[in-house]
Each structure stands twice: as structure tokens, then as C-alpha cells.
């Protein structure tokens with residue numbers, strides 16, 4: 001795939017991948033550049049959505065960009081109403097915020113405008129999707145890869161839910177605004193990008209072990225985005241235009257792969273499961289969860305260590321009879337999931353991923369596939385950096401490095417490593433380790449450092 005700029009517009013071309021999967025060209029105008037906010041009204045106008053818009057912002061993003069967008073749109077002849085989500089603390093993407101946006105919506109509102117990053121974009125996309133209106137997004141921080149997402153992570157009664165949603169038709173990322181966002185948002189975005197290494201490795205493993213469909217174009221696009229970002233780590237740390245541009249571009253390109261193949265396989269795997277697990281458990285305890293991307297970055301360092309130990313294991317010693325004697329029954333597995341996730345989430349994960357429980361014949365097939373293909377897996381995963389390199393990369397952008405630094409206790413770290421394999425049926429080397437009976441042993445090694 002070719003990536004180029006026409007003016008400040010990011011244009012992707014050459015999607016002639018022959019992987020056999022269905023590829024969709026995203027219907028989205030992406031603008032990235034310095035000082036481009038002033039053009040936002042003309043970008044929106046090109047799409048002919050109509051005149052009447054609802055602008056969604058919180059008190060912070062309204063000051064940073066929302067007010068200016070509102071003025072520019074009005075000057076350009078749009079009829080703009082404002083939904084200002086005023087909060088004393090950080091805005092949560094919850095039922096109350098959703099209700100406020102719905103109340104502010106008129107019957108004849110033509111489109112929505114979100115001005116913000118994660119939560120505001122997710123709230124707006126969910127309302128836009130469910131009221132069948134288009135929406136456009138003005139990004140204010142490079143904190144996560146969700147601008148292009150079609151799923152909205154929201155909070156329902158304090159519990160995290162992921163709901164089908166839609167992507168913006170226009171995305172405007174003004175580097176002059178984004179580079180001034182709080183720095184913890186930058187290393188959060190960087191962490192989210194770093195996780196793509198694990199995602200690609202697990203996808204390759206899924207292809208080799210289970211014959212999973214694999215799109216080299218999307219897998220490579222995501223990892224090229226990471227590498228470009230790593231090359232610009234100093235620039236990100238020092239908030240140079242080039243550094244911040246590489247970060248937002250990487251987040252967008254990684255996110256675009258989701259639109260191209262219609263699922264998050266190229267961008268999320270075990271490292272995201274770990275981050276989600278920490279978030280879920282913190283929310284259950286009514287504690288503040290670490291930022292998504294920051295968790296993903298830290299989880300990537302642990303996952304990479306896990307991969308190293310796994311790939312170095314001696315697979316000639318796998319004893320199938322011993323593994324079989326320890327294989328869990330479905331009841332035991334359900335009980336274990338409830339221990340890890342609590343009754344509500346544990347039960348629903350088991351229900352949503354029925355193929356996740358393996359009978360012995362399937363487990364045996366996988367064990368053989370792992371043992372017979374381990375050299376091929378080792379060879380194909382040579383693109384991965386070492387866990388030491390991952391730590392060095394995180395250090396370069398001044399990100400937290402350990403679970404402890406993001407408020408995740410030892411117990412919670414261990415549990416996240418033990419159930420990094422469980423959140424979805426999606427194949428990961430954590431599943432491989434479990435299937436050959438090495439999971440606990442490798443988790444202990446990772447925890448010992």
C-alpha cells in the first residue's frame with residue numbers, strides 16, 4: 001500500500017492485496033498538518049452533510065479547539081449547536097454523557113462534530129451510529145488509535161462495554177494542537193502503537209497453527225507505523241512537529257487497518273487483553289484505571305518477555321500424556337474464568353467465545369502443530385524486538401515501564417498474564433503456551449524478571 005499526502009490530506013492507494021480477505025477502502029477524509037484547524041469548515045463542507053451540526057466537546061477540549069471550530073463553522077454558514085460536557089473531573093464515556101448528547105440532538109441535526117480524543121470521540125460515534133447520522137472528528141491528542149475505530153468502548157453502570165459504532169467521515173488532526181496535549185497522552189498513544197508488534201506476532205502464529213486468514217498488507221502497515229514512530233521517539237519526547245506527526249499518523253494508519261479488514265486483528269491481541277483486564281479489575285474495585293495506551297505499552301513489555309521465554313522453550317520435552325492429565329473440564333474452566341473475571345464478565349466471556357474451550361482432539365492437534373512448526377514460528381517472529389529493546393524504547397519516550405508504575409499490583413499482573421489468552425478466541429502465543437502445558441511456568445519466569 002502507498003501512503004502519500006495531497007496537501008494536508010492523507011491518501012492511501014494501491015490496496016491490491018491478494019490475501020483473499022475482503023478489503024474495504026475506508027470512506028474517510030483524513031487531514032494532518034500544522035495549523036490546519038482553520039480549514040475545518042471547508043473540509044466538512046466538501047462532504048455535503050447539510051447545514052445543521054451538533055458540536056460535542058468537554059470543558060477542556062472546548063477551550064483547546066471546540067470554540068474555534070464552532071466559530072469557524074458558523075462563519076462558513078453552518079448552524080451549530082453545542083453540547084458541552086462539563087465535568088469537574090475527567091469525562092467518563094458513560095450513560096450520563098450519552099444522555100446529554102441525545103438531549104442536545106435536534107430532530108433535524110444533519111451531522112455531529114466531536115472535538116476531543118478517546119471518550120468524546122467514542123460517545124459521539126455511538127450517538128451518530130445509533131441515530132443514523134454522519135460524524136466528523138477533530139482530534140486533540142495522539143493518545144490512542146481509536147479515531148478510526150468502529151467500536152465504542154463505553155461504561156454502563158461502571159462496567160466496560162464495547163458497542164458497534166461508526167467511524168468519522170472526516171478526521172482533522174492539527175499538529176499545533178495535538179503537540180500541546182498533556183505529555184502522558186503522548187506516551188499513551190505511543191504504547192498503543194507499540195502493541196502492534198504483539199498483534200502481528202500472534203496473527204502469524206494463528207496463521208501457522210490454525211490456518212487463520214492473514215493479511216500481510218494490514219499486518220505490515222501496522223508494524224511499519226510502529227517502526228516509524230520508534231524512529232521518531234526523540235521527536236515525540238521533545239514534541240517536535242515531525243515526532244508528533246509520526247505518532248498521530250501511526251495511530252491513524254494502524255486504526256485504518258481495522259476498517260480495511262473489518263476487525264481489530266492487526267492491532268490488538270494479548271497485550272490489549274492484559275490492558276483490558278487491568279481496566280476491568282480497577283473499575284470493579286472503583287479505582288481509577290491507567291490510560292488505555294499506557295497499559296498497552298507496559299503490557300507489551302511483559303508480553304514480549306513471555307514470547308522470548310516461550311520461543312526459547314524446549315518443545316522436544318512436551319509430554320502429551322502429562323498435558324492431557326491436567327486438561328481442564330469445561331466446568332473447571334468456567335470456574336477458573338469466574339475466579340479471574342468475576343461472575344458477570346467471566347460467564348459472558350465463556351458464552352461469547354464458545355470455541356475457546358478445546359476438546360482433547362483439538363488440543364492435541366494444536367500441540368502437534370506447535371511442536372512441528374516451532375522453528376517456522378521462531379523464524380517468522382524474528383522481526384520482533386527483544387523485551388530489553390522494548391523497555392529501552394519505552395524509556396526513550398519517558399513512559400512508565402512496569403505494572404507497579406501504573407498502579408497494577410503484583411497479583412493483578414500475574415492474573416493478567418495468566419488470562420491474557422482468554423478475553424477472546426483470537427489465537428495468541430499465550431494460548432500456545434497453555435495448550436502445551438507451559439503457561440504457568442513461563443508466567444513465573446516473566447514475573448521473576
Ligand SMILES: [Zn+2]
Nearest residue numbers: 145192292296
Ligand atoms: Zn488500543
Ligand SMILES: [Zn+2]
Nearest residue numbers: 017019215217
Ligand atoms: Zn490483505
